Amino acid sequence: MAVMEATLPRRLITTPVAGPTIALVLASLFFALNSPQFLTGSNFSLIIQQVMVVGTLAIGQTLIILTAGIDLACGAIMAFGGIVMTKLAVDSGLPPLLAVAAGLAVCAGFGLVNGLLVMKISLPPFIVTLGMLNVVFALTHIYSNEQTITDLPPLLTFLGQTFQIGQTNVTYGSLLTILLFLLFAYLLGSTAWGRHVYALGNSPEVARLTGIRTRRLTVGVYTLAGLVYGIAALLLVSRTGVGDPQAGQTDNLDSITAVVLGGTSLFGGRGLVIGTLVGALIVGVFRNGLQLMGVPSIYQTLITGVLVILAVAVDQLSRRRNR
Amino acid sequence: MAVMEATLPRRLITTPVAGPTIALVLASLFFALNSPQFLTGSNFSLIIQQVMVVGTLAIGQTLIILTAGIDLACGAIMAFGGIVMTKLAVDSGLPPLLAVAAGLAVCAGFGLVNGLLVMKISLPPFIVTLGMLNVVFALTHIYSNEQTITDLPPLLTFLGQTFQIGQTNVTYGSLLTILLFLLFAYLLGSTAWGRHVYALGNSPEVARLTGIRTRRLTVGVYTLAGLVYGIAALLLVSRTGVGDPQAGQTDNLDSITAVVLGGTSLFGGRGLVIGTLVGALIVGVFRNGLQLMGVPSIYQTLITGVLVILAVAVDQLSRRRNR
Amino acid sequence: GGGGGTQTATTTPKVGLITKTETNPFFVKMKEGAQKSAQANGLELMSAAGKFDGDNASQITAIENMVAAGVKGILITPSDTKAIVPAIKKARDAGVLVIALDTPTDPQDATDALFATDNFKAGELIGQYAKAAMAGKPAKIATLDLAPGVTVGQLRHDGFLKGFGVPAGDPSVVCSQDTQGDQSKGQTAMENCLQKAPDINLVYTINEPAAMGAYTALKAKGREKDVLIVSVDGGCTGVKAVQSGQIAATSQQYPLKMAEDGVKAVADFAKTGKKASGYTDTGVTLITDKSVTGVEAKDTAFGLANCWG
Amino acid sequence: MTTPVLQARNLVKRYGHVTALDGADFDLMPGEVLAVIGDNGAGKTSLIKALTGALEPDSGEIILDGKPVRFRSPIDARRHGIETVYQDLAVAASLDIATNMFLGREVRKPGILGSVFRMLDKKHMREESAKHMASLKIGLRSLTQPVESLSGGQRQGVAVARAVAWATHVVVMDEPTAALGVKESGQVLDMIRRVRDGGTPVVLISHNMPHVFEIADRIHVQRLGRRVAQIKPGDHSMAEVVAIMTGALQVSEGKAVVADKGAAEAIGLS
Amino acid sequence: MTTPVLQARNLVKRYGHVTALDGADFDLMPGEVLAVIGDNGAGKTSLIKALTGALEPDSGEIILDGKPVRFRSPIDARRHGIETVYQDLAVAASLDIATNMFLGREVRKPGILGSVFRMLDKKHMREESAKHMASLKIGLRSLTQPVESLSGGQRQGVAVARAVAWATHVVVMDEPTAALGVKESGQVLDMIRRVRDGGTPVVLISHNMPHVFEIADRIHVQRLGRRVAQIKPGDHSMAEVVAIMTGALQVSEGKAVVADKGAAEAIGLS
């Protein structure tokens, strides 16, 4: 019996990231033709800075969606994490490193709670995180007392600093985001843990019977996602230079948008984290490009909506043809 | 072979509405003990007025969730419908009745588009309505030009008028909402169409093979839901007395919350629309009761979140025990 | 309905405060002020807020619940200046004193009284200031606005243009973006504006968080020294930013005063049955350490002494 | 010569690269039990789906009682009295037995309640269901329990009962006994016999050769998307039939001919 | 007397009102193929799930090679070399064949890449999978295609191949041929024989009596949550075994005794 590998061109077509990538390239081309400022290194650096927070959130979101879950609370958790870091560092005078660690731990903690509720009582993730969204939102405002926290120690804003690549200033935060994407692409694609996440998303029962510790894995995925939200919180804090209780309110759905645009299936078990990066960039490129063209913000919302539907529709239709 | 009916007490326990109803009664008791103004006819009339908009939206949401769909755009569609009705009646001077009809038609139209996208290209409802949320939101702001529309003709505010039952003033809108719930309870429970909705939610393929026109049914359900959102728009307009482009932004998730609290499964095929009424009332009773007790609104958010998780968790755990 | 206000004979009279959101220091301060004043005047304070700026439905619900709870008076910062009017009318018909704070209703006489900043004037002041500070340099203006359809934002924007002496739609305004008054959105908006028109030299911002976002974006480009940022609010964080030169000038408003005066008016009503009326301008002061001739201003020492948040 | 009840000529159905039906013919005679057998993927399910309106073939003809018909949906086929128990896709889990029995053909209350208010006659449907279940000797505690609470065998029983209850022309069953125990399988085979004895022909897809030989009047052998043979169980041994199915033997003019010598030897023929 | 490889004593498992296992015993001897038969709902799946760690019994004892063991999860059982093909729950649909073969026991690259970076050795796993599939004569176009693109038979083949590849002690299969055609079923039966001949005992749940009589060395008859008989296929006719299974006959001291006269007559015994 001959074992053949799928040929490269075939794999390119069948990979779920092909569609989004083509969309990204086309959009970039369009804006490059319509706005002279678009196709510059500094503008790309900017776009990455602008999507890095949502993009990082969307890494955690991807993990959860791959297990056939969903997280409506990721932005809220991030906001809380940001307040914890900055408030502890500024108001309580904790050493910055400790404050950051505490913020990360709190985010991971919320992830853990989500995971336990999903796993122990087998509640639908949609409901758990819908409830959590309200809870964490309220806690953020109660804990922060609505105060924006300023005058942050340098460690908390370090990721907002830049270094030069050629002519272009790049923030350390952008670099960290890219590295995180690569890390998770590796973990999902080349380790046993990654395989197990996909298997879990395909069918928890099959995964369990195969000997995968699905309960531990589920809780682990949610906790890890929480930790990633914590990193997003640090990125947010270092980008804006403040701890802002109002942050992240639109990021819950925006992160899902990025994952979906990136070709990952909401039913779990199918998709790539690199697709999520592409998805986040698509949104960022459109928002930036339209703004450079002088299109009012409300049209950006309109176009994002059309884009979400279109991207998935084209993907669906092309798959149908390929069958 | 003896055919037995399930006994009444058993049916009461197994009906998915039992849990929510008990929760509603307990909450009401709690507030009655803690606030002298709570247990009055006028206050109950108020609570119904306050939940009627979300409640009516949640009727449409229930239909869609029963087919294993979800609608993230219902509040946005309602807002657009409200603007259409009021703008046509006030700015364009259309006869009020026609303006209302146009608003209803527009809402039904959006529902139709959702349904067609779900059915024709078999896109996940989550994504279709996530995209639609952005699209309709933007359209509302573009069409309304951000202007709140006032000085409505009487027909548009008629449902806000009251009539007396005993000592208590009840709005015609409240009455309409209750009637809508009864109507849909009837349609879902006692007509072939209702059976087909449940069958579709169980498995579209089984439903199709059974001879149900699933494509038509799907599109019909989304369109009907859109029409119901249109009625919600009229209720909103008559309650607030204005056309407000900012309306409905939290109602998308709030309506899902009502459905979930009412014991309907997000996986489709299981649940009762009367449960949704109970779910909406739970949220309304908490908001009203806490307010009467003088609890700040941020705690209401907190409690709503806890409630959502708790309600579903208790439901889940009790089912597990009953097995 | 009706007569809700009559059943409170035995208990302390109640006053309600309804703010636009609960997620803005401005309103937090306002609530704190109201709380203190309520205690001082022997009232019990109930508070509520919308879920987001522009959330009319929640404010209506809050009015109804407060009337049901038997409040004597309601203080409200209307999220939607027109849309709230019918609900206010019902409350007033039930005998409740309704006072608008911060933002007037439309029409203004839909409430018994109004205690507020003149937002148009607040914008005008920073517009005039900017005009003088630019000293004839050709201006390239970015406006970082609030959100579609919220009147305070519109009034400040219009006032700014009037004060600066340019008509709406003037080509010197090279970039306009909504920020929801949010710092990170303000930053993104500014970044993109700079990308579009790198030579922007004047930034109008709806409030100080947006201004700080703009500053962060400018700093990243090394432009923070040669771009003038003007803003509105006068929160303590904002005044400190003026002091350190990040913001050139801001129009300070006085939410504590709005709240105190409002509660006081309700207390009077409860005691004497006399209703407050008309518009009380709670004042607005231009705060800057680099004053210009022709525009009256106070320095940041004054600003810090009178700031909120 | 009697006219076949249901015929197909040259049916073709492709899914992308896969050809599920490659010019398949089909003939069902009045009053017979016709077994359709074939390897996994031979196109049995696709064939009967095409015959019952569940899929539209790319080309080919379907003939009912000698007249060409076209089924655009399962409803079309049902209207002609063709009832089907589909493989793995039998019942709506959260609905009760009576509802499942009447799904898609609900009975409304008489009078204005039914015609204007479209109210279902639940009592009538429950009683009718009870009768049907009883006549097939399917024992159930309650007709109002959701079918998801039934065992696999009982669930299959509901699906079969429904098909039998409604069929006026043809009953088609796709592996109705695959998940069933010996006793339950026996009951289903009994039902099939009873239906046939009532004059309704039955098409039965099965991988279970003993069942097929026990009950079939004729066997349609499907292979690689086509009918490769029509035989009578009595004319061939089980081993021969299996050999035909797997391509080791070929049938020409009603006689088996060795096609693949090695294969035929391996299974002990020739 | 030889020690049984795997034993169970008095297993009980309840789901609410339903008693799936009601004091079930079980004995598997070295090197044998043991068929487990019984009606739908007799508790066969529950029994083997308990034996393989997929469910924890409420009470009762499991004995491996004469020593009591307790399996808290399928992993525990796998560690003891017990491999299972579960009914309906065999493979992860979107993952490829090689990944499925190694799911839960992935092989890492040698050296630091594997130990520190935990990198999978995909090439190795693919080659190993290819070997296993080839040795079971399962023909596949590509090992990198997702299993959802395979036919039911091929999918089952992957599941069986995986179990056979890893089992060092016992292979358990719950209705592995239920959805398979005659040819594919034959292949699976061949595999079972090969495994047994390699010295590993096999537990086979099946409703297909001819298969059972063809391959089983012994038969465990499950009824109402208990083992009601252990018999040798040669000692009883198929009809007798079916009668035992349905409760018409009872076995005492190795001999069949009529329990339900009417039932026994109905099936042509007595």
Ligand SMILES: Nc1ncnc2c1ncn2[C@@H]1O[C@H](COP(=O)(O)OP(=O)(O)OP(=O)(O)O)[C@@H](O)[C@H]1O
């Ligand atoms: N919806 C579909 N999409 C793609 N391929 C399909 C689809 N349905 C069937 N096929 C393919 O068509 C071929 C015939 O399938 P079919 O289900 O008709 O076979 P079968 O004889 O019923 O097999 P089995 O005995 O396993 O039920 C198979 O190769 C199958 O993979």
Ligand SMILES: Nc1ncnc2c1ncn2[C@@H]1O[C@H](COP(=O)(O)OP(=O)(O)OP(=O)(O)O)[C@@H](O)[C@H]1O
């Ligand atoms: N998870 C579960 N929850 C509730 N009841 C269950 C569950 N699993 C099995 N049962 C019940 O336990 C009994 C035994 O089921 P089991 O699956 O072990 O039978 P089986 O002999 O394998 O049947 P089949 O031949 O149909 O596969 C049945 O009545 C079944 O309904």
Ligand SMILES: O[C@@H]1[C@@H](O)[C@@H](O)CO[C@H]1O
């Ligand atoms: O800063 C403004 C305040 O002045 C108040 O008007 C409410 O909205 C905020 O954004």
Ligand SMILES: [Mg+2]
């Ligand atoms: Mg088939």
Ligand SMILES: [Mg+2]
């Ligand atoms: Mg079983």
